[in-house]
Amino acid sequence: MALLAPSIMSTTSTYIQLDELQKTPTTFHHGLYTESISDFTNDTTSESEPPSPRSEVSRQRVLLLKGAREQYSLVNDHAIPSVLHQGEILVKVLAIGLNPIDWKGPAFNFGIPSLPWINGRDLAGLVLQVPKRSSRLKVGDVVLVPSTDYRDIRKAAFQEYAVATDFNAARIPASTSIHASASVGVAYVAAALALGVSFGLDFSLIKKVPGPNLPDIIKQLNTNDIPDDIREECFASFQDSEKLQQGEWVAIWGASTTTGLIALQLAKLAGLRVICVADAARHGTKLVQSGADLLVDRQDPDRAVEIIRGVTGGKLRYAIDIVGKDTATQLEKTLNPDGHAHLLGLTGLPKERNPGIQYHTVPIKLFHTAPGVGEAMVCWLEDLLHSTNLTLPEIVRAEGGLEGINSALETLRSGSVSGKRIVVDLASPSP
Ligand SMILES: NC(=O)c1ccc[n+]([C@@H]2O[C@H](COP(=O)([O-])OP(=O)(O)OC[C@H]3O[C@@H](n4cnc5c(N)ncnc54)[C@H](OP(=O)(O)O)[C@@H]3O)[C@@H](O)[C@H]2O)c1
Incomplete structure (x- = not known):
């Protein structure tokens, strides 16, 4: 399998700074921040009911694993996952950090609860829906989520929208790269x-x-x-x-x-x-x-x-x-x-x-079974990022959205991007 062409891999210099987005929003990002949020923010939505997005936005693109030792396949009309339990949030995925397990799981047939399945352990994104009870998070926050709960397909990273629990999401400071933040969670x-x-x-x-x-x-x-x-x-x-x-x-x-x-x-x-x-x-x-x-x-x-x-x-x-x-x-x-x-x-x-x-x-x-532990860990991570006491990994940004992931995983597997994390960009508009 061919490595990613250099034209669609870029180095850390190109990642999105959240404050850049907020100060000088492009038309696309303006759309992302207003339309996406209003699609999902619904005053009548309760935590115990699946959300009912008010627009036609109810299907999403996901990367499905259909069989062990197979490549992931892009599917265009998968249901957007529903918030089902207390404390859950809905996130629009902006960046996905790749982990070795993303290729090792399919290659060696482990960590796959059933088939077809959605994988992906690290994401950063925009909060679209928050719990009704008081929460550290609010709609419009940009968070990173280590998705350790891989048995819950709703929480996987290889999709456009993911569910997370609020005690597993850390807010990314405005001065910190969203893409680099997407690479650090599970680590x-x-x-x-x-x-x-x-x-x-x-x-x-x-x-x-x-x-x-x-x-x-x-x-x-x-x-x-x-x-x-x-x-x-x-x-x-x-x-x-x-x-x-x-x-x-x-x-x-x-x-x-x-x-x-x-x-x-x-x-x-x-x-x-x-x-x-x-x-x-x-x-x-x-x-x-x-x-x-x-x-x-x-x-x-x-x-x-x-x-x-x-x-x-x-x-x-x-x-x-x-x-x-x-x-x-x-x-x-x-x-x-x-x-x-x-x-x-x-x-x-x-x-x-x-x-x-x-x-x-x-x-x-x-981390995901004990709310007190998860919350304490993400609050500390927020402090570490805010105080710049944690240096984030160097990243290589892979373009091509979800379709680019198979190729980016081959690059990861080959070891040619040593000492850096590959992060897949989902913030740019789909072709
Ligand atoms: N159990 C868990 O819950 C859990 C959680 C997180 C990670 N992990 C596992 O931990 C491992 C690391 O994950 P990661 O995401 O941190 O990895 P990563 O960032 O992808 O690590 C790549 C690095 O591994 C180094 N490396 C390869 N072979 C080595 C060797 N023989 N001795 C020393 N360094 C070597 C490479 O350095 P060179 O440039 O020298 O090749 C490269 O810098 C993976 O196997 C992952 O699945 C497990």
């Missing part, structure tokens, strides 16, 4: 839950831009409200002696991934010392600028283990792998297996388990 959720829940790091101690103490929020939850398969992980760091504290080392293997870059920044804000394993020649500048305390090149994994063990005196207790089982197995060797070392694998863990190490997977669904 932020994974990084914050890994550090804050699995390792128990207290973000509320950060002076510059305090975040939530997630274990404290979890403590208030009814245990039965936490899904069975993540319950153990959610309580993993409840003993104070196991919690990751300011000043400690944490190693990140795969630090140049989007998730790694966000984890590095959150860890540095919290006062940790961070070891980054990555292609140092390619990504070293960015990692050092983001605060890496030690940069270890990934080309010789055994040497990388020796360096990390040497620098930490063999006492490392916390490590996150963001690449896969093999690198997680390497990373495991850097830890002190005295029973108090923690290894989190975002993509896989070693096959053999060492009884001296505690293993973790990120409890990603906590």
